[in-house]
Amino acid sequence: MEQSKIPQATAKRLPLYYRFLNNLNQQGKNRVSSKELSEAVKVDSATIRRDFSYFGALGKKGYGYNVEYLLGFFRSTLDQHETTEVALIGVGNLGTAFLNYSFLKNNNIRITKGFDANPEKAGTNIGGVPIYHIDELHEKLEGIRVAILTVPATEAESITEKLVNEGIEGILNFTPARISVPEHIRVHHIDLAVELQSLVYFLKHYPLDSKKK
Amino acid sequence: MEQSKIPQATAKRLPLYYRFLNNLNQQGKNRVSSKELSEAVKVDSATIRRDFSYFGALGKKGYGYNVEYLLGFFRSTLDQHETTEVALIGVGNLGTAFLNYSFLKNNNIRITKGFDANPEKAGTNIGGVPIYHIDELHEKLEGIRVAILTVPATEAESITEKLVNEGIEGILNFTPARISVPEHIRVHHIDLAVELQSLVYFLKHYPLDSKKK
DNA sequence: ATTCATTTGTGAAAATTATCACGACTATTT
DNA sequence: AAATAGTCGTGATAATTTTCACAAATGAAT
Ligand SMILES: NC(=O)c1ccc[n+]([C@@H]2O[C@H](COP(=O)([O-])OP(=O)(O)OC[C@H]3O[C@@H](n4cnc5c(N)ncnc54)[C@H](O)[C@@H]3O)[C@@H](O)[C@H]2O)c1
Ligand SMILES: NC(=O)c1ccc[n+]([C@@H]2O[C@H](COP(=O)([O-])OP(=O)(O)OC[C@H]3O[C@@H](n4cnc5c(N)ncnc54)[C@H](O)[C@@H]3O)[C@@H](O)[C@H]2O)c1
Secondary structure, three states, X not given: OOOOOOOHHHHHHHHHHHHHHHHHHHOOXXXXXXXHHHHHHOOOHHHXXXXXXXXXXXXXXXXXXXXXXXXXXXXXXXXOOOOEEEEEEOOOHHHHHHHOXXXXXXXXXXXXXXXXXXXXXXXXXXXOEEEEEHHHHHHHOOOOOEEEEOOOHHXXXXXXXXXXXXXXOEEEEOOOOOOOOOXXXXXXXXXXXXXXXXXXXXXXXXXXXXXXX | OOOOOOOHHHHHHHHHHHHHXXXXXXXXXXXXXXXXXXHHHOOOHHHHHHHHHOOOOOOEOOOEEEHHHHHHHHHHHOOOOOOEEEEEEOOOHHHHHHHOOOOOOXXXXXXXXXXXXXXXXXXXXXXXXEEEEHHHHHHHOOOOOEEEEOOOHHHHHHHHHHHHHOOOOEXXXXXXXXXXXXXXXXXXXXXXXXXXXXXXXXXXXXXXOOOOO
């Protein structure tokens, strides 16, 4: 929308900062330094200061950052004032786990609808979220821009096409399939098998005392 | 262990390449170009060639790569000849989903033991994996070097300490807690809430036609 | 008032990662 | 045998990200 000059690496860390600031605020702390923050979120303090600096001078030299101010700032930056609705496609093992998880308390993102091809699941309700049959996508997806994909890998491509047709703009893809989408659709992959395998690879091939990821 | 000159970014992509080569091989293909590979895994073809080149000249100019040869090469690079045992700590919503998932067929990584604090879960068996009480960690963790952490965030720090004492070297952490570990322990975080939140942030703040992540 | 210990914000440098672009080589077709 | 289309490996360059290191500002202590 606006300031696209914020590095992607920074943007990815924002939700992490936001969550931690929330914790601090709830603990009643009203002041925090980049050093403390660094120890808590395991990000170098210079990186944190640099990240914050993209948004202007948010702190005070010799003092640190005011928790409440910073929190308020991030709340609006991350659009936490308006709720984002998310659909979950594929109510299986993984999908069910997500539905049963209140997706972060300090967070205005909600899974509000589930979809599955299994007719026995349609009409049920998991963790307070109604499940619809996948054929009802068109009627029920109105106004939802983000989808979580937890269907079998073989279905990923065809479901993605449907989602795109229904106007979905962002997909969080948990299937191992690398889906194809038009230019303007954003896909983030979370590939659990790859993560596990690369962890094992790092263990075996990288010196034990190297810097952490 | 050996060639630590391989960039971390490359190392993270290896399992992805490996999986796709496996697919190709099972489809009976015996030749593949960096361009084809690129379309399938959505990584720039020059990046793929560069990645491969860290391991030497694996392909042939004007021809491409021999699938079987490349696959064999990656199999040994990723240590797929020996099975890696993994323990899962916290058999709740997320943990149960993982246990029910045969963690990739073409893959020698296996979750072989589960642990939970709930006495009702101890002694059971989920997806073929035996569940033990968390107090049995010491007796049952022998020889296991990697753990998946799916306990409540509040327990993350204390469980981590126990795991480290038992000689665990790598942890795949699904809790929102940023755990502290000694220098020589490797931790990879998968923070689902952060992933979802950052996807939403990107959608709202980055031009729709920008390059994909 | 002055000193002192802190801590930010940032210019500059370093490190890492991705991409361009082309010479060298291969297989295939004519 | 020559021409053609395809493809790798890589030097060079560009882009991105992280880190260093310090002047300037702050609040607390004496
Ligand atoms: N469970 C895990 O631990 C895990 C780990 C890594 C990756 N994954 C990936 O996540 C995805 C889901 O895994 P899972 O274990 O939950 O699988 P699952 O089989 O338990 O669930 C898949 C669900 O999708 C539904 N479905 C099938 N076709 C559909 C369609 N066309 N439209 C809508 N719904 C459809 C099924 O009815 C089922 O409920 C898979 O792609 C899997 O590879 C899972
Ligand atoms: N479920 C999700 O979709 C989701 C999404 C994002 C993050 N997470 C995170 O993953 C973790 C697990 O989530 P969940 O939904 O599976 O929670 P859950 O409450 O369903 O499961 C946690 C399990 O850990 C066990 N446990 C508690 N204390 C323990 C201890 N000291 N030792 C061993 N086991 C213990 C509990 O008995 C329970 O079975 C949490 O930290 C959560 O924040 C979950």
